[in-house]
Amino acid sequence: MKSILLICQKELKSYFASPIAYLLMAFFGLIFGFGMFTATRDFVRFSFQMQMQGGGAPMSVNEQIIRPLLGFGSTISLFLVPMITMRLFAEEKRSGTIELLLTSPVTDTQIIVGKWLGAMLLYLCILLMSVVNVALLFAWGKPDVAPVLVAYLGLLLQAGCLLAIGEFISTTTRNQIIAGGVTFFVCLMLWLLNWFTSFDSGTLATIVNYLSIVTHFDNFAKGVIETKDVIFYLSMIFFALFITSRSMESLRWRS
Amino acid sequence: MIKVEGLTKRYARTVAVDNISFEVEKGQIVGFLGPNGAGKTTTMRVLTCFLPPSEGKATVAGFDVLENPMEVKKRIGYLPETPPLYPEMEVVEYLNFVGKLKGIASGEIPQRVDDVMRRCAVADVRNKLISKLSKGYRQRVGLAQAIIHNPDVLILDEPTSGLDPKQIIETRELIRSLAGDHTIILSTHILTEVEQSCERVIIISSGKLVAIDSVANLTNRLRGSEAVAVELEATEGRPNPSEVQQRLEQVSGVSRVVMKDSRNGRLAFEVESLQGRQIRADLARTVVNSGWNLNELRSVGLSLEDIFLQLTASEQKDTVGAKE
Ligand SMILES: Nc1ncnc2c1ncn2[C@@H]1O[C@H](COP(=O)(O)OP(=O)(O)OP(=O)(O)O)[C@@H](O)[C@H]1O
Ligand SMILES: [Mg+2]
Numbered sequence: 001m002k003s004i005l006l007i008c009q010k011e012l013k014s015y016f017a018s019p020i021a022y023l024l025m026a027f028f029g030l031i032f033g034f035g036m037f038t039a040t041r042d043f044v045r046f047s048f049q050m051q052m053q054g055g056g057a058p059m060s061v062n063e064q065i066i067r068p069l070l071g072f073g074s075t076i077s078l079f080l081v082p083m084i085t086m087r088l089f090a091e092e093k094r095s096g097t098i099e100l101l102l103t104s105p106v107t108d109t110q111i112i113v114g115k116w117l118g119a120m121l122l123y124l125c126i127l128l129m130s131v132v133n134v135a136l137l138f139a140w141g142k143p144d145v146a147p148v149l150v151a152y153l154g155l156l157l158q159a160g161c162l163l164a165i166g167e168f169i170s171t172t173t174r175n176q177i178i179a180g181g182v183t184f185f186v187c188l189m190l191w192l193l194n195w196f197t198s199f200d201s202g203t204l205a206t207i208v209n210y211l212s213i214v215t216h217f218d219n220f221a222k223g224v225i226e227t228k229d230v231i232f233y234l235s236m237i238f239f240a241l242f243i244t245s246r247s248m249e250s251l252r253w254r255s
Numbered sequence: 256m257i258k259v260e261g262l263t264k265r266y267a268r269t270v271a272v273d274n275i276s277f278e279v280e281k282g283q284i285v286g287f288l289g290p291n292g293a294g295k296t297t298t299m300r301v302l303t304c305f306l307p308p309s310e311g312k313a314t315v316a317g318f319d320v321l322e323n324p325m326e327v328k329k330r331i332g333y334l335p336e337t338p339p340l341y342p343e344m345e346v347v348e349y350l351n352f353v354g355k356l357k358g359i360a361s362g363e364i365p366q367r368v369d370d371v372m373r374r375c376a377v378a379d380v381r382n383k384l385i386s387k388l389s390k391g392y393r394q395r396v397g398l399a400q401a402i403i404h405n406p407d408v409l410i411l412d413e414p415t416s417g418l419d420p421k422q423i424i425e426t427r428e429l430i431r432s433l434a435g436d437h438t439i440i441l442s443t444h445i446l447t448e449v450e451q452s453c454e455r456v457i458i459i460s461s462g463k464l465v466a467i468d469s470v471a472n473l474t475n476r477l478r479g480s481e482a483v484a485v486e487l488e489a490t491e492g493r494p495n496p497s498e499v500q501q502r503l504e505q506v507s508g509v510s511r512v513v514m515k516d517s518r519n520g521r522l523a524f525e526v527e528s529l530q531g532r533q534i535r536a537d538l539a540r541t542v543v544n545s546g547w548n549l550n551e552l553r554s555v556g557l558s559l560e561d562i563f564l565q566l567t568a569s570e571q572k573d574t575v576g577a578k579e
Contacts, residue, residue, distance in 0.1 A: 013344075014343050095341075097341060099303075099305055099339050100333075100353065100356070102304070103328055103333045252306060
């Protein structure tokens with residue numbers, strides 16, 4: 001456990017030693033802020049119209065603003081993940097520091113989990129940029145807290161999967177750009193799959209949908225924690241990290 | 256302390272290390288000598304559990320690198336060919352990190368870090384970013400990193416490369432001072448380095464073991480043998496090259512004569528002496544007495560390559576010598 005935290009801390013430090021962490025935080029903050037601005041503007045316009053006409057269903061800040069906004073956050077994550085994970089192993093391999101890690105008395109698992117945790121914490125920091133916006137909504141309207149927290153949990157779990165997959169991809173090359181590119185492609189495919197299959201209801205679509213990491217976020221966005229979604233995410237994270245350790249092992253034997 | 260038996264390491268196509276066996280006793284400093292691509296780094300990577308062996312066995316302090324890598328790693332300090340540094344860290348920060356990674360109790364770390372910074376002469380750059388260090392300083396930080404946890408076995412891949420002459424001497428002294436309680440293997444291309452800091456030498460060449468010997472024996476075998484380039488003037492096939500070669504071979508103290516060139520009115524030979532023999536004067540006399548015109552006679556010294564050639568040639572005759 002000590003080694004895991006040590007590696008995690010080292011990863012976090014190196015994220016914040018370079019501009020990348022700040023860039024990603026600024027990027028996310030800006031996009032999210034813009035998303036919120038549009039959502040709120042539409043919301044205000046709508047509720048104004050509603051009042052003018054009188055009656056109609058009551059508007060909810062949760063439904064109309066927070067939910068689409070956090071769904072939007074889930075999509076942006078697909079673009080953030082490659083930037084976070086691309087350097088994890090590729091850079092250590094390129095610079096030769098991997099020799100230090102692999103000849104020190106720590107296990108592959110400790111290295112892998114430590115790095116994943118570091119990536120998660122950076123993602124958490126990035127996500128915190130949205131809290132300012134959401135807090136404004138609380139100051140101004142009266143949304144429910146619980147669904148918002150559930151959605152954030154969903155975002156974290158989804159990112160956990162994607163980051164683990166990105167980490168795996170990063171072990172397969174010593175070139176950060178390739179690692180980032182491939183991860184980006186994978187994330188893009190996940191997103192597209194989710195989009196295509198949402199129009200279809202055949203068996204194949206259902207299966208693809210079940211396996212798609214993005215789909216499982218939907219319930220969280222609604223503020224519902226479904227056991228099957230949580231189990232899916234946790235087993236996906238476990239599986240991707242396991243593959244990562246197999247990959248490290250096999251690279252060692254092959255190279 | 257270190258035992259290697261029949262070690263072979265294959266990469267996709269190349270055989271980097273081919274059936275090597277040797278032993279290193281506790282407290283010894285052993286030099287690992289070989290030309291580029293000989294397989295030094297590969298052997299060291301197997302010993303440090305970075306790469307698994309394709310065949311054969313390697314044990315460190317009685318622990319097998321495949322079966323018990325954790326125990327091996329705890330006892331090893333390793334300086335890879337390129338020092339494994341994180342450019343975004345400060346020197347102190349980096350050494351702190353490595354100390355924790357190697358499992359030093361956190362209470363002892365500040366003292367250990369100060370100690371190695373002093374020994375490796377990096378205290379003056381302690382708060383500098385590693386990315387801002389010169390190559391020599393990086394090498395020193397790399398060395399500091401290898402000894403921070405006071406390991407039983409030190410494996411140093413070209414520890415003095417990139418250092419200035421003063422620092423080379425200091426590093427050799429540092430390495431010598433570490434001997435005794437540490438067992439050290441260091442690789443190098445430089446023969447004098449082995450001569451100055453090692454007790455025993457392991458020579459490998461294209462993956463094969465060429466010699467294991469004490470430094471004293473090896474230098475005795477090599478010292479004093481010299482190579483001389485001899486060039487004669489030749490006109491219309493005279494003098495006859497094979498006749499010249501024969502005469503040169505008959506000069507006392509000559510071990511080998513190789514013809515290098517016989518064009519453009521020149522006849523060039525390289526003549527190697529037996530150990531401890533001065534042959535230049537005799538060569539000159541022979542040439543002049545035969546009535547040939549001497550263009551040039553110059554000592555070329557034996558390069559590492561020549562020594563390898565000599566060694567491989569002689570080891571093939573008495574292969575037992577390689578196994579000791
Ligand atoms: N990762 C690798 N993949 C394939 N072949 C490799 C790899 N690393 C080394 N080799 C090959 O293995 C052989 C031995 O290399 P090694 O690095 O062990 O030599 P060395 O003795 O350390 O040489 P140098 O003095 O140049 O450092 C070389 O022929 C090299 O091309
Ligand atoms: Mg090498």
